[in-house]
Amino acid sequence: MPIAQKIAQFIDRSSWIRAMFEAGAKLKAEKGAENVYDFSLGNPNLEPPEAFYEVIGRLAANRTPGLHAYMPNAGFPAVRAKVADHLTKIHGVKFSADEVIMTVGAGGALNVTLKALVDPGANVVVPTPYFVEYDFYLDNHGGVVKRVPTRADFGLDVAAIAAAVDDQTCAVLINNPNNPSGAVYPEDQIQALGQALTEVSQKRGRPVYLISDEPYRQLVYDGATVASVFAAYPHSLVVTSFSKNLSLPGERIGYVAAHPAIADKGQLMAGMNLANRILGFVNAPAMMQLAVAELLDKVADVAQYAKKRRLICDVLTDAGFEFSEPKGAFYVFPKSPIADDVAFVRAAQEENLLLVPGSGFMGPGYFRIAYCCADETIIRSAPAFKRVRARI
Numbered sequence: 001m002p003i004a005q006k007i008a009q010f011i012d013r014s015s016w017i018r019a020m021f022e023a024g025a026k027l028k029a030e031k032g033a034e035n036v037y038d039f040s041l042g043n044p045n046l047e048p049p050e051a052f053y054e055v056i057g058r059l060a061a062n063r064t065p066g067l068h069a070y071m072p073n074a075g076f077p078a079v080r081a082k083v084a085d086h087l088t089k090i091h092g093v094k095f096s097a098d099e100v101i102m103t104v105g106a107g108g109a110l111n112v113t114l115k116a117l118v119d120p121g122a123n124v125v126v127p128t129p130y131f132v133e134y135d136f137y138l139d140n141h142g143g144v145v146k147r148v149p150t151r152a153d154f155g156l157d158v159a160a161i162a163a164a165v166d167d168q169t170c171a172v173l174i175n176n177p178n179n180p181s182g183a184v185y186p187e188d189q190i191q192a193l194g195q196a197l198t199e200v201s202q203k204r205g206r207p208v209y210l211i212s213d214e215p216y217r218q219l220v221y222d223g224a225t226v227a228s229v230f231a232a233y234p235h236s237l238v239v240t241s242f243s244k245n246l247s248l249p250g251e252r253i254g255y256v257a258a259h260p261a262i263a264d265k266g267q268l269m270a271g272m273n274l275a276n277r278i279l280g281f282v283n284a285p286a287m288m289q290l291a292v293a294e295l296l297d298k299v300a301d302v303a304q305y306a307k308k309r310r311l312i313c314d315v316l317t318d319a320g321f322e323f324s325e326p327k328g329a330f331y332v333f334p335k336s337p338i339a340d341d342v343a344f345v346r347a348a349q350e351e352n353l354l355l356v357p358g359s360g361f362m363g364p365g366y367f368r369i370a371y372c373c374a375d376e377t378i379i380r381s382a383p384a385f386k387r388v389r390a391r392i
């Protein structure tokens with residue numbers, strides 16, 4: 001019995017990731033892992049902050065009955081109340097526990113949100129380049145991505161986003177700070193986006209939601225800050241996780257928060273709540289909910305990522321690559337020296353450099369470097385970047 005045609009096609013479409021992974025594993029086996037410069041995966045190389053180990057130690061010893069039982073699909077009410085207080089502090093908008101649903105990472109939060117918003121045939125407007133899973137997530141719920149290019153510096157083209165909203169558009173989805181570009185959208189762009197979506201919503205007599213995917217919110221450099229969509233637009237939602245800021249991607253914990261003034265909020269929250277259940281998540285992992293509720297102000301050592309960012313930017317500059325200096329997350333998205341980014345990434349592999357082609361992020365002509373790796377890897381990769389630049 002064959003598997004479903006669609007997933008078979010998706011396996012083919014994402015096969016470059018597998019191909020890269022396999023090529024990387026082969027290279028490491030042949031040359032020794034220390035001689036391969038692996039910039040392919042966004043897996044944080046920093047360990048969680050010490051406070052995390054202290055909290056889970058305490059939680060592991062806690063014998064309170066019901067701690068590991070089923071719970072409301074949205075999560076522990078006390079955890080959601082703490083997240084709401086945290087959101088109130090950072091966004092200057094008053095949140096309550098009713099506006100927060102704990103989820104299985106940001107991926108879970110995105111799926112819960114899209115399940116609640118997307119009717120078959122609906123579209124979501126997304127600036128390119130973007131996180132490769134969005135296409136698959138949208139498809140899970142019968143929707144499609146409507147792509148809008150960003151500006152040359154990867155900033156938002158607000159007019160183009162507004163113009164792309166049509167009758168089938170249920171939401172605009174941005175990712176700030178951005179994977180793969182490392183862009184952090186300046187406050188004036190977020191304000192302008194809120195203004196433009198207010199006008200579009202009024203014109204069509206139905207709000208278009210703004211979803212901001214923010215798992216890298218606390219990983220910012222050079223004094224950059226992530227502007228609040230909640231302060232800019234009432235029909236907004238934030239999806240996020242503790243995967244990157246606390247280095248906990250394997251623990252699968254995050255949340256979605258909806259603006260208190262959002263239209264039909266009761267129904268939206270009920271929809272997302274049910275989605276958490278019927279997508280099979282049921283609820284976010286109990287222990288991790290309790291853990292992160294105590295760690296909302298904590299963050300991995302951003303100074304270490306800042307150092308890695310400086311190192312990789314210097315390596316790229318010395319080798320003659322063209323790139324916008326990233327302001328957040330742990331990615332940089334340089335221009336490929338040749339138009340065919342896949343061919344460039346193959347050539348880089350011959351120099352033991354593992355990169356990801358921009359085409360995989362709907363950003364052809366570029367390549368992505370994930371610099372969440374050892375400083376040594378970055379430093380020792382410098383000659384390889386020079387060699388591939390010189391021969392291409």
Ligand SMILES: Cc1ncc(COP(=O)(O)O)c(C=O)c1O
Binds near residue numbers: 042240241
């Ligand atoms: C932009 C973006 N959104 C969402 C996710 C998914 O995060 P999580 O591991 O919390 O599901 C990632 C993971 O790399 C990401 O880069």
